[in-house]
Amino acid sequence: MNLYELIAAYPFLAAMLALVGLGAGFGALLGYAAVRFKTEGDPIADQINEILPQTQCGQCGYPGCRPYAEAIADGEAINRCPPGGESTIAQLADLLDVEAIPLDEEHGEEKEAAAVAYIREDECIGCTKCIQACPVDAILGAAKHMHTVISSECTGCDLCVDPCPVDCIDMISEPTTVQTWQWDLPSPRQSVDVIATDRAA
Amino acid sequence: MSAARKIWGFHGGVHPPENKHQSMQVPLRPAGIPPQLIVPLSQHLGAPAEPIVEVGQQVLKGQMIAEADGFISVPVHAPSSGVVLAIEDRAVPHSSGLTAPCVIIDCDGKDEWIEHHGIEDYTAMDKQALLQLIRNSGIAGMGGAGFPASVKLNVSPETPIETLIINGTECEPYITADDILMRERAQEIIQGACILRHLVNPAETVIGVEDNKPEGIAALQAAAEGTGIEIAVLPTKYPSGGEKQLIELLTGKQVPSGGLPSSVGIVCQNIGSTVAIYRAVVHGEPLISRITTLTGEAIQQPGNLEVLLGSPIEWLLEQVGYQAEQNNRLIMGGPMMGFSVTDLGAPVIKTTNCLLAPTESELPTPPPAQACIRCGMCAEACPASLLPQQLYWFAQGKEHEKLEAHNLFDCIECGACSYVCPSNIPLVQYYRASKAEIQQMRRDHAKSEHSRTRFEARQERIEREALAKEEQRKARKAAAEARAKAAAAGESEQDVIQAAIERAKNKKQQSADPAQAAIEKAKAARAAAADMSPEEKARSGLQKLLQRKQKSEEKLAQSREDGAADNVIEALEAGLAKLAEKIEAAEAEVAQYGPAEAAPAPEPTTDPAQAAIEKAKAARAAAANMSPEEKARNNLKKLLERKAKSEQKLAEGREDGTQEKVIEALEATIEKLAEKIETARAELAQFETSAEPAEVAVDPAQAAIDRAKAKRAAAAAAPPLSQREQLEQNQAAVEKRLQTAQDKLAEAEAEGSDKVEALRMSIDKLTTKLEQVRTDLAALED
Numbered sequence: 001m002n003l004y005e006l007i008a009a010y011p012f013l014a015a016m017l018a019l020v021g022l023g024a025g026f027g028a029l030l031g032y033a034a035v036r037f038k039t040e041g042d043p044i045a046d047q048i049n050e051i052l053p054q055t056q057c058g059q060c061g062y063p064g065c066r067p068y069a070e071a072i073a074d075g076e077a078i079n080r081c082p083p084g085g086e087s088t089i090a091q092l093a094d095l096l097d098v099e100a101i102p103l104d105e106e107h108g109e110e111k112e113a114a115a116v117a118y119i120r121e122d123e124c125i126g127c128t129k130c131i132q133a134c135p136v137d138a139i140l141g142a143a144k145h146m147h148t149v150i151s152s153e154c155t156g157c158d159l160c161v162d163p164c165p166v167d168c169i170d171m172i173s174e175p176t177t178v179q180t181w182q183w184d185l186p187s188p189r190q191s192v193d194v195i196a197t198d199r200a201a
Numbered sequence: 202m203s204a205a206r207k208i209w210g211f212h213g214g215v216h217p218p219e220n221k222h223q224s225m226q227v228p229l230r231p232a233g234i235p236p237q238l239i240v241p242l243s244q245h246l247g248a249p250a251e252p253i254v255e256v257g258q259q260v261l262k263g264q265m266i267a268e269a270d271g272f273i274s275v276p277v278h279a280p281s282s283g284v285v286l287a288i289e290d291r292a293v294p295h296s297s298g299l300t301a302p303c304v305i306i307d308c309d310g311k312d313e314w315i316e317h318h319g320i321e322d323y324t325a326m327d328k329q330a331l332l333q334l335i336r337n338s339g340i341a342g343m344g345g346a347g348f349p350a351s352v353k354l355n356v357s358p359e360t361p362i363e364t365l366i367i368n369g370t371e372c373e374p375y376i377t378a379d380d381i382l383m384r385e386r387a388q389e390i391i392q393g394a395c396i397l398r399h400l401v402n403p404a405e406t407v408i409g410v411e412d413n414k415p416e417g418i419a420a421l422q423a424a425a426e427g428t429g430i431e432i433a434v435l436p437t438k439y440p441s442g443g444e445k446q447l448i449e450l451l452t453g454k455q456v457p458s459g460g461l462p463s464s465v466g467i468v469c470q471n472i473g474s475t476v477a478i479y480r481a482v483v484h485g486e487p488l489i490s491r492i493t494t495l496t497g498e499a500i501q502q503p504g505n506l507e508v509l510l511g512s513p514i515e516w517l518l519e520q521v522g523y524q525a526e527q528n529n530r531l532i533m534g535g536p537m538m539g540f541s542v543t544d545l546g547a548p549v550i551k552t553t554n555c556l557l558a559p560t561e562s563e564l565p566t567p568p569p570a571q572a573c574i575r576c577g578m579c580a581e582a583c584p585a586s587l588l589p590q591q592l593y594w595f596a597q598g599k600e601h602e603k604l605e606a607h608n609l610f611d612c613i614e615c616g617a618c619s620y621v622c623p624s625n626i627p628l629v630q631y632y633r634a635s636k637a638e639i640q641q642m643r644r645d646h647a648k649s650e651h652s653r654t655r656f657e658a659r660q661e662r663i664e665r666e667a668l669a670k671e672e673q674r675k676a677r678k679a680a681a682e683a684r685a686k687a688a689a690a691g692e693s694e695q696d697v698i699q700a701a702i703e704r705a706k707n708k709k710q711q712s713a714d715p716a717q718a719a720i721e722k723a724k725a726a727r728a729a730a731a732d733m734s735p736e737e738k739a740r741s742g743l744q745k746l747l748q749r750k751q752k753s754e755e756k757l758a759q760s761r762e763d764g765a766a767d768n769v770i771e772a773l774e775a776g777l778a779k780l781a782e783k784i785e786a787a788e789a790e791v792a793q794y795g796p797a798e799a800a801p802a803p804e805p806t807t808d809p810a811q812a813a814i815e816k817a818k819a820a821r822a823a824a825a826n827m828s829p830e831e832k833a834r835n836n837l838k839k840l841l842e843r844k845a846k847s848e849q850k851l852a853e854g855r856e857d858g859t860q861e862k863v864i865e866a867l868e869a870t871i872e873k874l875a876e877k878i879e880t881a882r883a884e885l886a887q888f889e890t891s892a893e894p895a896e897v898a899v900d901p902a903q904a905a906i907d908r909a910k911a912k913r914a915a916a917a918a919a920p921p922l923s924q925r926e927q928l929e930q931n932q933a934a935v936e937k938r939l940q941t942a943q944d945k946l947a948e949a950e951a952e953g954s955d956k957v958e959a960l961r962m963s964i965d966k967l968t969t970k971l972e973q974v975r976t977d978l979a980a981l982e983d
Binding site: 049052053054055056064065087135136137138153155176177178179181182183184185186 | 243249293295296297299301570596597627630631633634635636637638641642645648649650651652653655656658659660
């Protein structure tokens, strides 16, 4: 009864106390949760990194896919990845719930088919420059010995082409074979006039 | 027999016109040997075979020309004897219309077999060896997909097989290759089925045949008499020949999505493959030919031909009166699942069950696709119970997740949905393209994951290397610095180290055996005590007590400083109190022996007892000969010494940051000593007239005392000094001490010794003293 009287006597003070108490209580709860359920790393950057093609080509202006993923998580544009192309942009747009925008041509064009580096081995002087440039260790060789590309490991990032002092590296698209050939979607339906009155008009 | 089996049903299905009669008018006939055979290295599902022949090499019929490359792969054999003309890319029958590596054999027409022999009793043979034989015979599923037969038959012993199904349904229109096989080679089918039954050891063996092949069924039933192999007659409905549909028809079981028939205890083989297995096991003949239906209105003599694999389609069509101008498109396979062959130079392969050459009126070109009207007929027709219409929309929108959620991969691409579609939408092509795209994305994702791990591994390696380099660099730098220092400091450093070693050694020696040392000490003391008079004993006892008290006090101070437990400190205090009592008693005792032997000053010494005794003895000896004046002087000297020691202790205490209490106590002691010194001086002043130099015995009171004595003696000999003269002397002495102290300080500073503080303090004191003396002197002069 005493409490009721007190509240009745000081309604403003009672309300203030109640609100402050609630605030403190929930603040403590949130603070505890933030400490207790702390997640390591950035889960969004991880998910973005999953989508990126991992060519590590650096065409986006970042030193690898992971840094670009982190940049996207921080608000960078999603259309700077030429190897991923439209499909990657679409997936990123889906994930981040933003509008899919066309590829930024400034960073390169989407290639038709994935290419792999090929070293013309007769011309290789064994300088190891391409080996140092390769982000996925796909080039095999030693100083003053011929180098070669392990094509199954090559991501086709082009990074080895520039450093080569004798220009003996080509980017070759793998030809389509019976094993790799794929069906295409039927060409979009053309407007055909199947109705007699349409044809007449 | 068929009546005994319940025939289940499956969802959907269509009934297209069968058109099978055209090709069944004539019996099976051999196609003959073409002038050139084009044998593709990939006629099956899985990895292409690896050629093992060289260009120009003579090959015999049935000779292996390419071996299997991997588990899901089969070898390829020469269909006829001849010379290998080339191994090159040629057009192959494939929906892509692409070229693929082929072995080109120029046939010599002799059709000369390689040495081969069958197995008389395959039941006595090891199952794995039998499977290997089937694999080496190059047998791939001949129904359409071309899956390696040995892989299908290699069931693990843990999965018991309930039903072995031989697929003789041949549900697709126009095709009659299996029908003619049943009619003409029923015995071979049954024997092949027996081999399969031996291999997979099923509870039952069933041959499923559609009811549109009554002659075939009759032949099979006649051949199967007494073997226990059941012939199940199925209602004609497309696509009852689909593996999953046939299993459901015959057993009522559904193969789970993404699963294999063996997971529900079923193995399924095509009837053509069964005959091929029979020929391989019983006759030792590899798969080099097959029965192909050649039909369609553009072919004048339709029928079934036994064709050597690799026979060019063009050559084969010539054999049956092909009219190219009437044919709108050449289809390999049936009208439902087949694909157009664009290059007639492509050969017949292991999966070519039919070549259909229809006229435009017979199989018109599909009209252009129109919009989906959502009629839902495709969903009704779908034998896999999918929603083709939904899949079509998702395929158009490339919504891959939705496609997978709607079980796109359960689609068997039978074409029933396209067949019923009133808008002529090529639905199957959408599904094929979507499947391919999803599979490509999976491969890409797997590759990107692989690249990511490689990239991360590389980054880690680079970091590790950089770190290692940095560490090496630091180590080299440190080593270089150390060398430079060693070169510069040279001996001094070594001296320091040497000194440290020496100190450690000494300490070790000292502390090596404290018990032994104590015993030695006690022994020496006892030996000395033996020769002592009672008086001497009392004195030495007193001396010892004083020493013990000293030690106890030190311990107490130490304990307080270290913050020892209260009870320890209390115990020490109690011990001290007792010692004090004892000392009083001893003093009283000593006092009995005469005033000459006044209690010697409690010298804070850690000298061995023997030395103390010697000292005491010498002092007493000296004291015995001393005049009262000398005694007084001695007393003064001792007091001065004690004061000096106390001051030193105080300085040390301050330096060490000893507790304030201790310092206070020391200060109090010094004050008391100063008072005593004053008294002693006053006493001495009484004797100043007598100028007898004292004969002092050799005493550990050393040279300084001697010097002081000599001075005093001189002072005594000289006429009594005025106060001023005394002060002047005092001033000179203090100045000299100050000078010495300053010298010492300079030395200590140069060495960086820790005595600097103490020396500075003493210099301060001396300076104040000097000032005091000077002011006194000035006051006197005034």
